[in-house]
Amino acid sequence: MNKEELKELQETAKRIRSLTIEEIGHLGVGHIGGAMSIVDILTLLYFRHMNVDPANPRKADRDILVLSKGHAGPALYATLAEKGFFPTSWLLTLNQGGTLLPSHCDRQKTPGIDMTTGSLGQGISAAVGYATGLQMDHTPATVYCIIGDGESNEGQVWEAAMFAAHRKLGNLIAFADWNGMQIDGLTKDVMNMEDIVAKWKAFGWEAEMVDGHDFEAMDAAISRAKARRTQEGARPTMIVLKTIKGKGCSFCEGLVTNHNMNYGIEQTKEALAALGTKARLIPALLNE
Amino acid sequence: MAEQKEMRAVYAETLTALADQGLEIVVVEADLMRANGTGAFAKKYPARTVNVGVAEANMVGIASGLSAAGKIPFAATFACFASRRAYDQFFLSANYAGLNVKLVGSDPGITAGFNGGTHMPFEDLALMRAVPKLAITEPSDPASLAAILKLAAETYGCFYIRLQRKPADMLYSAEEKFELGKAKVLKKGKDITLIALGAVMVQEAMRAAANLAAQGIEAAVIDALWLAPLDEATILEHCAFGKVITCENHRVTGGLGSAVAELIAEKAPGTQLARIGVGKDSFGEVGTPDWLADHFALTAPHIEKAALSLLGR
Numbered sequence: 001m002n003k004e005e006l007k008e009l010q011e012t013a014k015r016i017r018s019l020t021i022e023e024i025g026h027l028g029v030g031h032i033g034g035a036m037s038i039v040d041i042l043t044l045l046y047f048r049h050m051n052v053d054p055a056n057p058r059k060a061d062r063d064i065l066v067l068s069k070g071h072a073g074p075a076l077y078a079t080l081a082e083k084g085f086f087p088t089s090w091l092l093t094l095n096q097g098g099t100l101l102p103s104h105c106d107r108q109k110t111p112g113i114d115m116t117t118g119s120l121g122q123g124i125s126a127a128v129g130y131a132t133g134l135q136m137d138h139t140p141a142t143v144y145c146i147i148g149d150g151e152s153n154e155g156q157v158w159e160a161a162m163f164a165a166h167r168k169l170g171n172l173i174a175f176a177d178w179n180g181m182q183i184d185g186l187t188k189d190v191m192n193m194e195d196i197v198a199k200w201k202a203f204g205w206e207a208e209m210v211d212g213h214d215f216e217a218m219d220a221a222i223s224r225a226k227a228r229r230t231q232e233g234a235r236p237t238m239i240v241l242k243t244i245k246g247k248g249c250s251f252c253e254g255l256v257t258n259h260n261m262n263y264g265i266e267q268t269k270e271a272l273a274a275l276g277t278k279a280r281l282i283p284a285l286l287n288e
Numbered sequence: 289m290a291e292q293k294e295m296r297a298v299y300a301e302t303l304t305a306l307a308d309q310g311l312e313i314v315v316v317e318a319d320l321m322r323a324n325g326t327g328a329f330a331k332k333y334p335a336r337t338v339n340v341g342v343a344e345a346n347m348v349g350i351a352s353g354l355s356a357a358g359k360i361p362f363a364a365t366f367a368c369f370a371s372r373r374a375y376d377q378f379f380l381s382a383n384y385a386g387l388n389v390k391l392v393g394s395d396p397g398i399t400a401g402f403n404g405g406t407h408m409p410f411e412d413l414a415l416m417r418a419v420p421k422l423a424i425t426e427p428s429d430p431a432s433l434a435a436i437l438k439l440a441a442e443t444y445g446c447f448y449i450r451l452q453r454k455p456a457d458m459l460y461s462a463e464e465k466f467e468l469g470k471a472k473v474l475k476k477g478k479d480i481t482l483i484a485l486g487a488v489m490v491q492e493a494m495r496a497a498a499n500l501a502a503q504g505i506e507a508a509v510i511d512a513l514w515l516a517p518l519d520e521a522t523i524l525e526h527c528a529f530g531k532v533i534t535c536e537n538h539r540v541t542g543g544l545g546s547a548v549a550e551l552i553a554e555k556a557p558g559t560q561l562a563r564i565g566v567g568k569d570s571f572g573e574v575g576t577p578d579w580l581a582d583h584f585a586l587t588a589p590h591i592e593k594a595a596l597s598l599l600g601r
Contacts, residue, residue: 133356
């Protein structure tokens with residue numbers, strides 16, 4: 001990744017953060033914390049790694065993303081809109097009756113969404129099944145999956161982990177958004193997951209932890225996983241992303257109460273100013 | 289005695305034949321391949337056999353992912369686990385997600401026998417009936433099982449297939465045609481109608497009808513085959529006799545008896561109904577299938593008694 005590419009990714013991520021803040025701010029409530037913490041990985045995947053076509057969301061040889069922490073849907077919608085899967089104006093419909101952008105991801109509603117998620121732990125099972133199906137067909141596509149740290153409390157995550165290692169699903173690259181917080185507090189207080197990288201390694205995965213807001217570090221980790229895939233018997237990869245919940249949203253960054261919070265136009269305006277972006281969605285802010 | 293065939297053998301043979309025809313069948317199991325007899329499929333299609341180990345929730349999640357990747361997964365485990373243990377996964381990852389997952393619940397009701405109360409699902413149909421759009425079926429013999437498996441494989445959408453593993457009497461010829469949501473009238477009658485679901489209860493209902501005939505009572509017997517969609521037309525036609533008995537290897541709450549009661553209340557009020565099934569406050573027990581059938585009052589004499597009572601005799 002050269003400096004220009006890095007700068008472009010950083011600018012793209014900033015636009016997606018800005019859209020995400022407006023999207024939820026317009027509605028007045030939403031899962032802002034866990035959405036903001038994954039914007040950088042979503043940007044890196046959709047703008048550098050994934051083989052997808054916004055004009056043909058279901059094209060046959062595409063790479064797949066399963067957002068197992070489905071409540072972070074708003075960040076993925078902003079990313080898909082920025083990529084051109086649908087107009088950015090759709091973001092103003094988040095969670096309104098009849099919307100194509102429901103709070104949790106729905107493969108039947110949103111162009112570019114590959115799996116319905118929302119009940120934590122289920123998305124990674126489906127991602128593993130997806131990777132199994134693609135492996136049967138010997139396709140070159142990669143399945144990406146993002147789980148949360150709170151989600152990692154779910155037993156189903158570890159059932160899926162065992163299976164993926166047993167089947168040697170080298171076409172599966174998963175990420176854990178390690179922002180250290182869940183609804184009831186710090187993960188270390190609610191349910192201490194101890195050494196998470198050691199856990200994934202013990203389950204038979206390739207695993208490492210990188211800074212989830214460092215594009216070069218994440219890019220290198222993904223490239224390592226892709227390079228391993230060409231080897232016989234390649235294992236699945238877990239890249240644990242050390243992140244900050246609410247990253248880039250001035251009024252909620254690092255707040256333990258930011259999982260699902262209320263905020264409106266004024267705070268949106270304040271956050272956009274701190275981010276250094278202009279409003280693109282909310283009518284009342286467009287001429288500011 | 290009628291010719292019999294082992295139902296699990298039919299399951300494995302049919303899925304193998306469907307794969308031979310080019311359908312992208314994937315057999316998904318949770319460490320019950322020996323019990324479900326799917327080794328024959330695995331031998332021919334090892335790459336399309338997925339054993340997830342003892343992890344039923346994950347099994348259903350994986351089946352959902354396989355479906356999203358274009359496969360036709362048949363995921364099988366004991367009906368107690370398929371329903372109670374993996375319900376949220378089947379509800380959300382498969383059904384709500386609009387995918388194409390065929391979930392097979394084996395050893396339904398009293399056929400769980402020596403595995404006892406922990407493994408004896410008398411509520412799987414009630415749980416499944418609460419899932420929108422889900423097709424729910426309990427084939428009653430080897431021919432209907434083979435035909436319905438083919439129908440399920442060729443019809444996009446989720447199915448819950450209740451499967452008795454053990455041998456069952458042949459009721460239909462291999463040429464018989466079966467349709468989604470269509471019951472079969474096994475015996476015509478004019479005094480009372482017995483509506484039965486699944487091999488165990490269809491056989492008990494046929495026995496009861498024969499005994500009633502000896503007493504001059506002409507009982508019609510309907511093999512329901514489908515709990516959803518329910519064959520309302522055939523059932524309502526038979527409500528014209530004014531007396532209906534439902535027969536299910538399941539608790540009387542939430543399954544066939546409840547579905548027919550709802551139908552009668554809305555569309556055939558005045559029809560008298562009795563429900564043969566496990567009592568609403570009973571859990572499963574351990575025992576031989578024969579002991580269990582009598583213990584839970586599912587046998588022909590119990591059906592006959594209910595019929596005579598409805599007929600005022």
